């Protein structure tokens with residue numbers, strides 16, 4: 001048995017090209033052209049789909065090309081159409097998830113789990129390797145508990161940020177949520193499992209996660225932390241439980257299907273005051289980081305700051321050809337002019353103070369002095385009232401919801417291509433300066449724009465580069481793929497690997513973290529999931 005499993009694992013690694021050259025069964029047909037997982041026959045696939053229908057009903061299983069089409073939509077570069085699922089199944093209960101996982105083991109049908117599947121710029125619902133059936137948990141969307149005193153909640157994966165916000169407002173519960181920029185349509189569980197970020201003091205989402213329920217690859221149900229103790233009242237209150245802390249193993253991984261998650265929610269502060277600091281030049285990068293770092297490390301500024309380049313900001317609400325003519329480079333003079341006309345600097349750093357009248361009044365002068373000395377203009381609602389960018393960021397920093405940033409997808413035309421490149425560095429000015437120079441050099445070589453931001457964490461920088469391209473233009477699509485790979489490779493060579501990446505580059509990034517780490521991940525995978533049925537290829541783990 002194990003020999004068969006190891007063979008299949010190897011075949012999964014070989015992927016679509018290997019499968020074709022080995023003459024293995026594929027799903028290629030007029031109705032369903034996506035290839036099956038390596039080693040699977042059409043009969044296996046049909047058997048699995050039939051069994052899934054028996055669990056969730058025919059209306060919740062999608063197998064033919066038209067029905068699967070919504071699950072194939074991505075914004076990332078995928079010029080060879082490699083990242084295509086072959087089907088989807090939508091359970092509504094934990095028991096159904098367990099049954100689906102058992103069936104997947106029987107037929108060796110791999111499953112790619114999503115919560116709401118809005119991982120835009122990282123792959124949406126597309127799997128890392130071909131032949132997977134999307135395990136779509138959107139129907140499991142119950143808010144199971146909110147504890148207003150403890151500031152905790154317990155959610156199913158399909159709950160959206162909007163749903164949670166509405167629940168708190170409708171029930172008059174004075175707790176905030178913390179949202180990623182695409183909050184209304186995305187899931188707190190899905191985002192946290194991909195270790196996403198938001199912009200209140202609870203912005204490092206996995207840090208504020210507490211307790212999970214997980215369907216393991218053999219169908220068993222496990223609760224982490226205090227969740228397995230009968231009668232415990234602390235599942236959502238105490239993160240660590242006893243013995244090895246395992247919650248992290250279920251993030252950015254393929255070791256289980258998370259069916260419930262606890263999160264901490266921030267009490268609404270009496271005073272919330274958002275700020276924007278405008279810096280006039282691209283060269284101000286290191287000064288800004290050096291000024292912000294002590295404020296972040298000391299938690300005088302408690303939320304994750306966004307330091308937005310003028311080009312990223314303009315791309316949210318403008319089209320590229322409103323700034324420069326089509327085909328012309330996005331030069332600094334034109335950018336500066338457009339930024340100024342819209343009340344923006346070349347860098348725009350957003351943060352907020354949260355507290356009481358007294359604490360905010362005490363901290364504000366310290367921060368103003370520090371940022372003014374860095375050459376920035378410190379602005380508040382008093383000066384920025386009506387500015388759409390200030391409005392967008394001040395909404396985010398109080399856990400508010402909007403979809404303004406989706407405008408990025410139209411920057412270069414209607415084709416909507418976007419791949420996030422997110423290398424990590426320590427929060428030092430010199431590193432940011434070097435990263436910006438390297439990123440500009442690479443993207444401009446391919447004819448793309450440096451539309452980027454830095455998320456200034458507690459001690460780290462996430463450089464967030466939106467590689468924007470027109471996916472409907474085949475040549476541009478191909479170039480975006482090559483550009484992305486060069487970004488990953490050349491940044492990695494400098495010690496700047498990504499904290500998170502799209503399905504198009506999971507293998508590439510995993511290689512950068514080294515063979516010992518990869519072997520460790522693989523050993524856990526093989527022990528938990530000998531048939532390799534959960535999300536093969538996620539984070540490069542087979």
Ligand SMILES: Cc1cc2nc3c(=O)[nH]c(=O)nc-3n(C[C@H](O)[C@H](O)[C@H](O)COP(=O)(O)OP(=O)(O)OC[C@H]3O[C@@H](n4cnc5c(N)ncnc54)[C@H](O)[C@@H]3O)c2cc1C
Nearest residue numbers: 115116117118119120180181186187190191196197258405
């Ligand atoms: C304009 C724009 C702005 C964005 N801004 C942000 C931002 O500020 N912060 C941020 O973090 N992201 C951001 N994103 C990226 C992304 O859209 C969000 O992270 C979004 O929350 C992810 O989609 P989701 O919540 O539907 O998660 P899903 O797509 O459901 O899940 C993400 C991944 O987690 C894993 N997973 C999900 N559910 C489970 C489960 N139940 N069990 C096991 N594994 C699971 C899967 O691998 C899945 O692919 C942005 C995207 C765009 C286009």
